[in-house]
Amino acid sequence: MACCCIAKVQTPISYFRAAAANSRHSFPNSSITAFPPLHSPFNHPMKSSNPRSLSVSTTVAAAPPTFSWDDVVRVSQPEFNPRDSSDLRGYFDKIKTCNRGAELQSEFLPFVIEDQIVGYIHKSFAENLKNFEDVFISSENDSVGGILTLHRSLKLADDRTRAVEEVIKCLAENGLIPGIRNELYPVTSSYGSPVFFSLERAAAPYFGIKAYGVHMNGYVEKDGQQFLWIGRRSLVKPTFPGMLDHLVAGGLPHGISCGENLIKECEEEAGIPRILSSRAIPVGAVSYSDIDGHRFKRDVLFTYDLKLPESFVPNNQDGEVESFKVIPVNEVANIIKRTHFFKSNCNIVIIDFLFRHGYITPECFGYLDLLQSLKSGDCS
Amino acid sequence: MACCCIAKVQTPISYFRAAAANSRHSFPNSSITAFPPLHSPFNHPMKSSNPRSLSVSTTVAAAPPTFSWDDVVRVSQPEFNPRDSSDLRGYFDKIKTCNRGAELQSEFLPFVIEDQIVGYIHKSFAENLKNFEDVFISSENDSVGGILTLHRSLKLADDRTRAVEEVIKCLAENGLIPGIRNELYPVTSSYGSPVFFSLERAAAPYFGIKAYGVHMNGYVEKDGQQFLWIGRRSLVKPTFPGMLDHLVAGGLPHGISCGENLIKECEEEAGIPRILSSRAIPVGAVSYSDIDGHRFKRDVLFTYDLKLPESFVPNNQDGEVESFKVIPVNEVANIIKRTHFFKSNCNIVIIDFLFRHGYITPECFGYLDLLQSLKSGDCS
Numbered sequence: 001m002a003c004c005c006i007a008k009v010q011t012p013i014s015y016f017r018a019a020a021a022n023s024r025h026s027f028p029n030s031s032i033t034a035f036p037p038l039h040s041p042f043n044h045p046m047k048s049s050n051p052r053s054l055s056v057s058t059t060v061a062a063a064p065p066t067f068s069w070d071d072v073v074r075v076s077q078p079e080f081n082p083r084d085s086s087d088l089r090g091y092f093d094k095i096k097t098c099n100r101g102a103e104l105q106s107e108f109l110p111f112v113i114e115d116q117i118v119g120y121i122h123k124s125f126a127e128n129l130k131n132f133e134d135v136f137i138s139s140e141n142d143s144v145g146g147i148l149t150l151h152r153s154l155k156l157a158d159d160r161t162r163a164v165e166e167v168i169k170c171l172a173e174n175g176l177i178p179g180i181r182n183e184l185y186p187v188t189s190s191y192g193s194p195v196f197f198s199l200e201r202a203a204a205p206y207f208g209i210k211a212y213g214v215h216m217n218g219y220v221e222k223d224g225q226q227f228l229w230i231g232r233r234s235l236v237k238p239t240f241p242g243m244l245d246h247l248v249a250g251g252l253p254h255g256i257s258c259g260e261n262l263i264k265e266c267e268e269e270a271g272i273p274r275i276l277s278s279r280a281i282p283v284g285a286v287s288y289s290d291i292d293g294h295r296f297k298r299d300v301l302f303t304y305d306l307k308l309p310e311s312f313v314p315n316n317q318d319g320e321v322e323s324f325k326v327i328p329v330n331e332v333a334n335i336i337k338r339t340h341f342f343k344s345n346c347n348i349v350i351i352d353f354l355f356r357h358g359y360i361t362p363e364c365f366g367y368l369d370l371l372q373s374l375k376s377g378d379c380s
Numbered sequence: 381m382a383c384c385c386i387a388k389v390q391t392p393i394s395y396f397r398a399a400a401a402n403s404r405h406s407f408p409n410s411s412i413t414a415f416p417p418l419h420s421p422f423n424h425p426m427k428s429s430n431p432r433s434l435s436v437s438t439t440v441a442a443a444p445p446t447f448s449w450d451d452v453v454r455v456s457q458p459e460f461n462p463r464d465s466s467d468l469r470g471y472f473d474k475i476k477t478c479n480r481g482a483e484l485q486s487e488f489l490p491f492v493i494e495d496q497i498v499g500y501i502h503k504s505f506a507e508n509l510k511n512f513e514d515v516f517i518s519s520e521n522d523s524v525g526g527i528l529t530l531h532r533s534l535k536l537a538d539d540r541t542r543a544v545e546e547v548i549k550c551l552a553e554n555g556l557i558p559g560i561r562n563e564l565y566p567v568t569s570s571y572g573s574p575v576f577f578s579l580e581r582a583a584a585p586y587f588g589i590k591a592y593g594v595h596m597n598g599y600v601e602k603d604g605q606q607f608l609w610i611g612r613r614s615l616v617k618p619t620f621p622g623m624l625d626h627l628v629a630g631g632l633p634h635g636i637s638c639g640e641n642l643i644k645e646c647e648e649e650a651g652i653p654r655i656l657s658s659r660a661i662p663v664g665a666v667s668y669s670d671i672d673g674h675r676f677k678r679d680v681l682f683t684y685d686l687k688l689p690e691s692f693v694p695n696n697q698d699g700e701v702e703s704f705k706v707i708p709v710n711e712v713a714n715i716i717k718r719t720h721f722f723k724s725n726c727n728i729v730i731i732d733f734l735f736r737h738g739y740i741t742p743e744c745f746g747y748l749d750l751l752q753s754l755k756s757g758d759c760s
Contacts, residue, residue, distance in 0.1 A: 191748050258742040281738030284751055302742045356736055358661030362638040362682045368571050368760050371664055380748050 064242030090337030101291025481671025
């Protein structure tokens with residue numbers, strides 16, 4: 001999701017824009033100052049931006065954004081923009097930010113294993129794979145034309161994993177795949193289908209594989225009002241430093257169930273003990289499809305709600321969260337609507353929460369379109 | 381949704397099958413004893429039926445099914461089929477029952493007003509409209525071929541409503557549109573778009589217009605366990621007599637908001653006063669697309685949850701509900717999975733409830749497919 005929060009500052013309140021001049025990586029089709037080209041899958045595209053929408057520029061390894069919790073609180077107040085209470089345009093904007101470049105899909109070749117499309121690889125990026133002809137093979141398929149596949153000698157999942165891993169290492173050493181995580185994602189055509197091999201997480205968008213994650217909204221109820229626990233990502237985190245985040249979220253590595261992964265992430269990210277985290281409720285899934293240069297993200301996030309005791313205070317264990325704050329849900333809604341402070345895919349998961357808990361009503365213009373847009377990607 | 385619960389009895393427990401010999405209406409492509417041809421939009425079609433799945437045959441104006449509340453309770457118990465707890469096939473089966481005949485769409489002509497497709501009319505049914513050439517016009521459209529539209533003299537919504545109403549009356553007198561309700565539905569291309577005219581509710585599926593409704597799950601929490609209030613439809617109701625139903629549900633007529641309509645239905649169907657019903661939470665929407673002979677249902681149901689006090693007991697005001705019963709949610713899940721006791725579209729709304737409240741988990745095979753299938757129709 002690198003660069004998907006890059007956005008032109010849309011208001012005079014430009015101090016919210018972080019300096020991003022020290023970005024280590026640059027990708028085609030994005031820039032620091034221009035809003036990236038957006039796919040518009042909705043029936044009611046925004047004709048104009050929300051006049052009081054706030055933006056923050058950041059990118060992979062960018063300097064952290066300069067907003068403070070005080071800024072977050074200020075912009076979240078109803079009086080900051082009293083007229084946008086039933087206006088869904090700020091939400092549509094965030095969905096679009098996660099679903100760019102649909103018109104560029106023809107630049108990608110299907111990545112096919114055992115007659116199943118498991119990913120999409122950019123034609124230019126595929127040029128780099130030609131040097132590894134004992135691993136990657138260009139081929140023609142009757143129905144889809146040019147495809148990439150694995151060498152037919154690689155029949156076993158473990159062999160494929162090892163062979164591709166060597167290629168990834170070479171590409172990483174040449175700066176073509178930044179930010180190696182040493183974490184393996186399963187390569188599959190859809191969730192629950194056979195896993196053909198495992199792939200380094202940082203390489204996932206370059207191979208356009210489906211990637212799955214678990215995202216949890218941790219909330220508190222007090223005197224009939226709901227509050228969400230919001231994290232602020234560590235300022236030294238390589239991706240989206242300093243941006244707002246869920247209480248708990250993580251990618252789904254190979255070989256662990258969603259439920260067990262969530263419990264593990266709850267412990268690491270927020271110090272939530274199993275006795276509490278095991279009460280988290282799976283509530284569905286959201287998806288998005290984002291093309292950004294050579295990267296094609298096809299993510300599905302399993303969503304969870306956890307109602308926490310009023311007395312609970314999260315405590316990050318792994319150094320990835322700088323601080324937490326508990327905020328009334330209607331004020332979180334305003335932050336999403338009015339700013340780009342949240343890591344982009346968190347917006348989708350929180351909008352899903354807003355739907356399920358009645359903060360967005362059928363009387364709002366665009367209700368069904370926004371609801372459908374929560375699964376803009378292939379949600380399988 | 382006539383006939384969509386017609387199903388071959390699949391088990392030896394045949395006493396659950398109601399006599400349906402006195403069905404007043406018969407439609408092409410369905411019969412009393414054969415399971416209707418089903419569209420299979422899912423990646424994991426059921427290879428075999430659940431061996432202990434129960435069915436009940438009924439149809440519009442059929443004799444009521446013969447099951448009792450005791451039968452409902454018996455089949456809902458875990459021990460009735462201890463092995464189906466994480467098996468989603470019974471749910472997929474109910475989704476399919478609401479989404480038949482996708483392969484028959486070519487038998488329908490688009491119904492176009494002001495360049496917007498507002499419905500679909502079966503080619504054979506359209507023959508009946510040729511007698512009303514001052515109202516309905518056959519025409520050719522460059523992009524979609526043959527279409528039906530309204531006479532160009534009918535420019536105002538009120539004029540269209542009156543002219544079409546006269547046609548519907550004639551067709552009804554000739555038995556071509558049974559069960560006139562004297563209730564008007566808005567004709568529109570999507571929710572929130574301009575309303576071109578209003579159409580008698582009973583005619584909606586013959587013109588294939590989008591139809592909207594509100595469905596509410598009324599539930600109670602007691603000692604950490606959730607219970608759903610379930611209604612049993614009146615035995616003399618013309619549609620789906622004696623079948624299980626939500627606590628509150630209703631079509632969305634022209635000129636009333638979802639929220640206000642729900643409050644009205646709460647009062648009429650379950651005697652829920654506004655002070656309680658105004659706490660109902662809108663939680664999303666489901667949709668289905670069902671072709672049954674000349675009828676094309678394209679329904680979108682706005683879904684609501686209402687948490688009721690333990691002490692509340694529903695009290696039907698309009699004679700449409702025979703009785704109510706409060707049942708643990710996991711037992712309601714078993715009823716849906718194992719029987720066709722519920723009015724078919726209620727199954728979808730309750731499966732949506734089961735997802736949002738964590739009764740169906742990502743560890744169940746087919747989780748994402750089932751989740752997506754809740755919006756099998758055009759949900760706009």
